[in-house]
Amino acid sequence: MAAAAPARIVWKMATVVELVEETAHARTLVLDVPDWPGHVAGQHLDVRLTADDGYQAERSYSVASPPEDDRVALTIERIDDGEVSPYLAGELEVGDRFEVRGPIGGHFTWRAAEGGPILLVAGGSGLVPLMAMLRHRARQGSHADARLLVSARALDALLYREELMRLDDARDGLSITYTLTRDRPERWTGYARRVDAEMLEAVGPAVANMPRVFVCGPTPFVESVADHLVALGHDAAAIHTERFGPTGG
Amino acid sequence: MSTEPDATVLDANAIAGLLAEVFAGAEMTSASRACQSCGQRRAIGEHRLYRGAGLVLRCPACNDIAMIMVEGDGWREVRTAGFWSLRVPGPAAA
Helix, strand or coil: CCCCCHHHHCCEEEEEEEEEECCCCEEEEEEECCCCCCCCCCCEEEEEEECCCCCEEEEEEEECCCCCCCCEEEEEECCCCCCCHHHHHHHCCCCCEEEEEEEECCCCCCCHHHCCCEEEEEEHHHHHHHHHHHHHHHHCCCCCCEEEEEEECCHHHCCCHHHHHHHHHCCCCEEEEEEECCCCCCCCCCECCCCCHHHHHHHCCCHHHCCEEEEEEEHHHHHHHHHHHHHCCCCHHHEEEEEECHHHC | CCCCCCCCCEEHHHHHHHHHHHCCCCCCCCCEEECCCCCCEEEHHHCEEEECCCEEEECCCCCCEEEEEEEECCEEEEEECCEEECCCCCCCCC
8 A cells, every 4th residue: 555545535425325323312324435445443434514605514433334344334423512413413314425535543443363352442432433343353253352341321322232232142252241320221230330440350351461452432431441451550552542522523 | 613612632533634634645643652751652543632723632641742733724834742753654675
């Protein structure tokens, strides 16, 4: 691949081919992007919307689909007073078009060939890029030791719930743990608190096995989890973080 | 520009596309930077991003400034601090 591969940063017109309501607040957009060069799980796509008066708004979204898919899926959480997400996760319809560029980023990525162990820690819709990694892992038939810890406010706010259950049932070296921080169903036996050092130690691969760790979520979540991981003895260089916030609105 | 709280701290992954634009297509989030203040070497993607009138990247270990980017009408100015190390694909050995 050429060093200055400008193809990646050229804006292209994407077409919405499918919409999937994931939760009451999040929706997946399946896009047809012409000449999509393929991506690595964990990478982003920049989206640019242009209003009739020429005003433009740009946002960066993690790709949810695995590299094995021809189409590119984004899962977008609707932020009610946001500028872009109420449109993308609300008004947008199949057949609509908007500009995208990508794939973008290379720090927060994982390839099945890199193997395990890996520890993935998701806060809310921080699950999206980690889901791309798990979908990729499954499609490659990888048995790499992978642990996913998902923190969500409540069960109905959890993205990809049924798919996660199926992935977990495969018993192929992946284990998934949930913590629900606000509302729990009756007889909930999983964790019911914010992610802390004790939880990370119980869920994650042993520090001695030098797992690569990927943490994605709101900034306070990511900072807190990263601090706990360092305190547990994880090498800072093995901890990959990605923060998102209301600017993604 | 919008009513959204633009000052919220994110990280450089959020501006990977803009960085690629500025640095001639290079993927910058996996580049590393050694901080001149604390000496720690971290990936650019780990650096904290502050958005205000311009963009500021700060060291994730000590918060010292790593990059400032300001934009005007038709121009962009980028100032970097610390030691940035970028590896890009080049010609393969014969």
